[in-house]
Amino acid sequence: MKNEKIKFKDRLKDISSGLGDSLKESTLWGSIFRPGSPFRKGYSDSPRNRSYVVMNNVLYHLHPVKVKRHGVRLSYTLCLGGLSFFTFIVLTITGIWLMFYFRPTEMAYVDIQSLQTSIAFGSLVRNMHRWAAHIMVLVVFLHMSRVFYHGAYKAPREFNWVIGVILLILTLLLSFTGYLLPWDQLAIWAVTVGGNMAGYTPVFGAQVKFALFAGLEATEATLLRFYVLHVLFFPFIIVIFMAIHFWRVRKDGGISGPL
Amino acid sequence: MVDIPEHLLLKTAEARAKALGISVEQALAEMRGEVQPTKIEKEPDVIEVTPIEVEVKETPPPAAEVKETAPPAVEVKETPPPAAEVKETAPPAAEVKETPAAASAVKEAPAPAPEKSNGQVPTEVDFAPETKVTQRLLTVVKAKPIQKPTSEPVDKVNTWPHLMLPEFISLMAMTAFLIFISAILQAPLLEEANPNITPNPAKAPWYFLGLQELLSYWDPQIAGVMIPLLIGVAAFMAIPYIDRNKENKPSKRKYAIMLWTFFLAGAGTLSLIGILFRGPGWNWTYPWIDGVWFDDLLDWVHFE
Numbered sequence: 001m002k003n004e005k006i007k008f009k010d011r012l013k014d015i016s017s018g019l020g021d022s023l024k025e026s027t028l029w030g031s032i033f034r035p036g037s038p039f040r041k042g043y044s045d046s047p048r049n050r051s052y053v054v055m056n057n058v059l060y061h062l063h064p065v066k067v068k069r070h071g072v073r074l075s076y077t078l079c080l081g082g083l084s085f086f087t088f089i090v091l092t093i094t095g096i097w098l099m100f101y102f103r104p105t106e107m108a109y110v111d112i113q114s115l116q117t118s119i120a121f122g123s124l125v126r127n128m129h130r131w132a133a134h135i136m137v138l139v140v141f142l143h144m145s146r147v148f149y150h151g152a153y154k155a156p157r158e159f160n161w162v163i164g165v166i167l168l169i170l171t172l173l174l175s176f177t178g179y180l181l182p183w184d185q186l187a188i189w190a191v192t193v194g195g196n197m198a199g200y201t202p203v204f205g206a207q208v209k210f211a212l213f214a215g216l217e218a219t220e221a222t223l224l225r226f227y228v229l230h231v232l233f234f235p236f237i238i239v240i241f242m243a244i245h246f247w248r249v250r251k252d253g254g255i256s257g258p259l
Numbered sequence: 260m261v262d263i264p265e266h267l268l269l270k271t272a273e274a275r276a277k278a279l280g281i282s283v284e285q286a287l288a289e290m291r292g293e294v295q296p297t298k299i300e301k302e303p304d305v306i307e308v309t310p311i312e313v314e315v316k317e318t319p320p321p322a323a324e325v326k327e328t329a330p331p332a333v334e335v336k337e338t339p340p341p342a343a344e345v346k347e348t349a350p351p352a353a354e355v356k357e358t359p360a361a362a363s364a365v366k367e368a369p370a371p372a373p374e375k376s377n378g379q380v381p382t383e384v385d386f387a388p389e390t391k392v393t394q395r396l397l398t399v400v401k402a403k404p405i406q407k408p409t410s411e412p413v414d415k416v417n418t419w420p421h422l423m424l425p426e427f428i429s430l431m432a433m434t435a436f437l438i439f440i441s442a443i444l445q446a447p448l449l450e451e452a453n454p455n456i457t458p459n460p461a462k463a464p465w466y467f468l469g470l471q472e473l474l475s476y477w478d479p480q481i482a483g484v485m486i487p488l489l490i491g492v493a494a495f496m497a498i499p500y501i502d503r504n505k506e507n508k509p510s511k512r513k514y515a516i517m518l519w520t521f522f523l524a525g526a527g528t529l530s531l532i533g534i535l536f537r538g539p540g541w542n543w544t545y546p547w548i549d550g551v552w553f554d555d556l557l558d559w560v561h562f563e
């Protein structure tokens with residue numbers, strides 16, 4: 001029994017290395033993976049190779065080779081910042097997919113309806129996008145609370161907290177603009193309530209509301225405006241601020257603590 | 260002080276011993292401060308210093324412009340400025356004596372005359388060699404890091420696999436969770452938007468319901484909305500600049516923790532009221548008697 005297993009493993013190894021050798025020596029392969037990449041020279045577990053995995057990977061932009069031991073304990077960050085980022089990625093992927101079937105016009109509601117009824121996985125992807133949006137708001141907020149309870153906003157991380165507040169606002173704006181897009185009663189009236197609140201701004205109230213609604217009330221012009229903000233403008237801005245946020249996490253000396 | 264590794268200590272001691280003509284053990288002991296350091300009585304033999312020609316133009320040149328091989332005579336057109344410069348190079352010579360690592364440098368490079376035993380900085384130093392020597396000591400810069408390390412060394416682990424693996428797992432777990440709830444929970448889609456039919460109540464998205472509840476207590480016409488909101492946002496951004504307490508131990512920042520917990524409790528309560536306890540006309544309703552007006556969760560809570 002044991003012998004057979006080894007044989008099978010060896011055979012697998014033979015196949016993969018036989019395939020691999022000619023492939024790995026090709027110019028194309030070598031041009032894709034950097035020298036030192038485990039994809040070029042194979043991976044065996046050693047401290048040196050552990051460093052190489054990170055150093056020869058695009059993730060080197062996000063992660064240093066080594067991190068504080070307490071920072072990788074799940075109980076410290078609860079991975080909340082990371083999860084905020086992951087939900088954002090899920091939202092981007094599902095969102096792009098939804099764009100194939102959605103027109104921000106008077107057809108919006110019909111598009112959502114037929115998406116749910118006549119397109120493969122349409123309902124699932126729409127649900128994923130919607131629940132992920134709610135979860136992102138929640139997770140970002142929890143991340144903020146985690147940061148507060150750890151005092152992780154203290155020097156030298158003050159400014160990263162400020163960036164964080166901007167990220168929170170952008171997250172809320174993304175969610176709020178997306179809320180209108182299904183163009184049903186829930187959407188239009190939630191946005192009307194929000195827009196009317198903005199209308200109570202002293203002095204500029206009417207102008208703020210007009211800019212938000214592209215008119216005096218929520219119409220199809222509002223829909224187009226929110227659509228552009230939702231799929232283009234806010235994602236663009238939030239990615240920039242996320243980049244700054246992650247960069248500062250590293251520049252400020254990695255994760256804070258230990259407590 | 261940092262602990263100097265043993266092998267480096269030994270190397271320095273050897274260099275010092277060679278320079279001073281003492282035994283390595285003695286040099287080591289001196290460096291540890293166990294015995295009085297040996298004074299250099301005789302000048303190291305290379306230092307037979309003869310003045311160098313210094314060409315001084317209108318502006319006194321930097322020390323580096325001093326010519327390498329020079330006739331013995333000093334031709335200085337403007338004497339005072341270079342003298343001042345020479346003076347400035349002199350004090351490091353004293354350091355050379357005290358820093359064991361640099362002791363060997365004294366031998367190779369014809370440094371300014373070593374410190375007199377009274378510790379006074381010599382006012383006139385002939386610092387250029389006459390022959391043979393191809394190197395000169397211009398100055399000795401004290402070894403100092405450009406960036407001061409401010410943090411203590413910390414216990415670190417490799418990002419791969421100790422951070423990237425958990426990250427990957429939580430990414431997978433969250434994706435699985437999302438697919439799962441999306442398969443069982445249908446996102447709401449009500450009737451098509453109709454500006455002429457106002458639902459009662461009209462509720463904002465859930466994360467604004469706490470705010471909507473709060474705002475229902477005062478007349479927005481009077482209090483305004485955006486201004487308090489902007490002040491609130493600014494206050495959040497200002498938190499790190501207001502809280503000047505440097506501690507991060509929970510036991511040392513009870514006040515801050517208490518405030519945030521109050522904020523969470525308050526926001527949570529207001530939101531729950533807005534979500535569950537508000538019905539038509541924003542009147543108080545009991546979810547178990549009157550039902551729930553919260554269409555986001557239409558598919559979760561079926562109520563009639």
Ligand code: HEM
Pocket residue numbers: 077079080081082084085140141143144147150152153157160161162163164165167168171242245249254255256257
């Ligand atoms: C889109 C939203 C956000 C994303 C994707 C994000 C992402 C991250 C990530 C990945 C980290 C690394 C540590 C961790 O996982 O906890 C982090 C740290 C941090 N975040 Fe965020 N964040 C977001 C929003 C916020 C908000 C709203 C705040 C606060 C107002 C904030 C403040 C901070 C601070 C101060 C740190 C450093 C924490 C430490 O060193 O322990 N972030 N963020």
